[in-house]
Amino acid sequence: MQIKSSMSKCAVLVLLILCLITKGHCQSKVFDLDDYGAVKGGEVDNSKALLKAWNDACKWKDGSKLVVSSGTYLVGSVLLTGPCNGPIEFQNKGTLKAPLGLSGDYWIEFRYIDGLAVSGGGSFIGAGPPKQGSPYLPTLLRFSFVTNSKAQNIKLSNSQSTHFNLFACNNTKLNQITVSSPEDSPNTDGIKIGESNGIKISDSTIASGDDCVAILRGSKNISVTGVKCGPGHGISIGSMGGSSDERVERIFVKNCHLLGTTNGLRIKTKATNNPGLVTKVRYENVFMTNVDNPIIFDQNYCPWKDCEKGDSKVRIRDVKFKNIHGTSRTNVAVNFHCSGSNPCDKIELRDIKIRFQSNAEKTISNCSNASGKAYGVQLPKSCLSS
Ligand SMILES: *[C@@H]1O[C@H](CO)[C@@H](O)[C@H](O)[C@H]1NC(C)=O
Ligand SMILES: *[C@@H]1O[C@H](CO)[C@@H](O)[C@H](O)[C@H]1NC(C)=O
Numbered sequence: 164m165q166i167k168s169s170m171s172k173c174a175v176l177v178l179l180i181l182c183l184i185t186k187g188h189c190q191s192k193v194f195d196l197d198d199y200g201a202v203k204g205g206e207v208d209n210s211k212a213l214l215k216a217w218n219d220a221c222k223w224k225d226g227s228k229l230v231v232s233s234g235t236y237l238v239g240s241v242l243l244t245g246p247c248n249g250p251i252e253f254q255n256k257g258t259l260k261a262p263l264g265l266s267g268d269y270w271i272e273f274r275y276i277d278g279l280a281v282s283g284g285g286s287f288i289g290a291g292p293p294k295q296g297s298p299y300l301p302t303l304l305r306f307s308f309v310t311n312s313k314a315q316n317i318k319l320s321n322s323q324s325t326h327f328n329l330f331a332c333n334n335t336k337l338n339q340i341t342v343s344s345p346e347d348s349p350n351t352d353g354i355k356i357g358e359s360n361g362i363k364i365s366d367s368t369i370a371s372g373d374d375c376v377a378i379l380r381g382s383k384n385i386s387v388t389g390v391k392c393g394p395g396h397g398i399s400i401g402s403m404g405g406s407s408d409e410r411v412e413r414i415f416v417k418n419c420h421l422l423g424t425t426n427g428l429r430i431k432t433k434a435t436n437n438p439g440l441v442t443k444v445r446y447e448n449v450f451m452t453n454v455d456n457p458i459i460f461d462q463n464y465c466p467w468k469d470c471e472k473g474d475s476k477v478r479i480r481d482v483k484f485k486n487i488h489g490t491s492r493t494n495v496a497v498n499f500h501c502s503g504s505n506p507c508d509k510i511e512l513r514d515i516k517i518r519f520q521s522n523a524e525k526t527i528s529n530c531s532n533a534s535g536k537a538y539g540v541q542l543p544k545s546c547l548s549s
């Protein structure tokens with residue numbers, strides 16, 4: 164008895180210290196979806212229950228936790244809005260499933276929230292995969308105007324479009340995100356970021372039918388580390404040039420592995436008259452296994468037919484590649500296809516070693532209007548003009 168009570172005192176003390184360290188998050192009040200009349204099994208639409216649970220959790224002042232327990236819950240499109248009265252956690256320990264034939268802009272969207280955490284190890288299963296030539300289809304999960312937040316340990320699959328979209332978010336971390344969709348499902352980007360500042364993606368695995376990570380206009384201070392990508396279209400910046408004065412800057416891609424993707428590290432801009440800038444991009448320690456276009460700048464990016472034919476007005480400046488190794492599925496392992504009117508400059512290649520996938524042929528690099536410097540090992544031989 165004596166020992167037991169001092170042990171429990173000790174446990175209480177430990178909890179107290181943990182609470183102090185985590186600023187009281189361990190005391191958050193639980194709002195269980197099951198208590199709002201949700202029905203498991205994947206047949207009954209639980210959208211209303213989810214919205215009610217969210218509204219109550221969001222109103223709670225001292226930190227709340229909305230819990231989805233194990234089991235499958237069907238939910239339609241839901242917009243989970245703030246601002247909330249305290250930090251809020253959305254803990255999905257089960258499976259949320261979208262109904263077939265879902266339409267609209269998004270399936271699950273979190274909007275105007277400061278201090279959101281989406282977690283739990285559970286799954287978000289979309290209504291995809293889409294068919295080739297489908298009209299505009301809903302994004303699976305979206306954070307918009309979300310700040311000081313995180314998403315951790317969640318699985319996203321079968322989106323009809325982008326899996327995870329961050330729009331106008333600041334200071335948000337994504338960690339241990341798993342995305343899986345078929346390689347042939349069109350426009351199913353893994354993680355897409357736009358108009359956001361201070362986003363950290365780490366330790367995630369992405370397999371889809373489009374870009375694993377797509378960094379779009381208005382994005383700065385974005386880091387992508389420990390991402391395993393493939394199949395998919397690689398880690399991309401752009402496309403840029405869709406509207407005037409688009410900028411992307413301070414992008415860090417480190418310790419990533421691309422496996423059987425169509426592109427590796429890509430910057431794409433359309434050949435429009437819209438000026439723009441991509442600058443301060445750092446790629447470091449990236450490993451490629453049988454990638455079609457391991458390093459590629461495409462300033463004539465044309466996803467559809469009938470693109471404008473001309474020169475891109477988006478400037479690509481100060482982009483550094485360091486320790487990029489692996490194998491290419493095509494000869495051209497390094498391809499800098501830059502604009503004639505706005506050539507790429509201050510490009511740096513340091514220790515590049517990309518072999519052809521079989522040893523039968525050699526890899527080459529192909530530069531158009533690209534200047535910069537190369538240091539250390541250069542396989543293929545650098546084509547940058549100084
Ligand atoms: C994000 O930060 C920028 C300034 O860097 C600010 O203008 C914007 O309102 C912030 N977004 C949100 C959703 O708070
Ligand atoms: C972006 O990076 C710059 C330079 O490191 C830093 O000064 C700034 O505070 C960062 N902003 C955010 C929102 O992380």
Ligand SMILES: *[C@@H]1O[C@H](CO)[C@@H](O)[C@H](O)[C@H]1NC(C)=O
Pocket residue numbers: 495500529530531
């Ligand atoms: C190199 O790039 C130029 C211009 O984009 C293209 O015309 C040419 O075919 C490319 N060469 C190879 C070997 O791919």
Ligand SMILES: CC(=O)N[C@H]1CO[C@H](CO)[C@@H](O)[C@@H]1O
Pocket residue numbers: 501502503504530531532
């Ligand atoms: C301005 C400039 O240097 N333009 C060149 C861009 O690259 C193409 C292809 O190598 C050349 O034909 C242009 O002269």
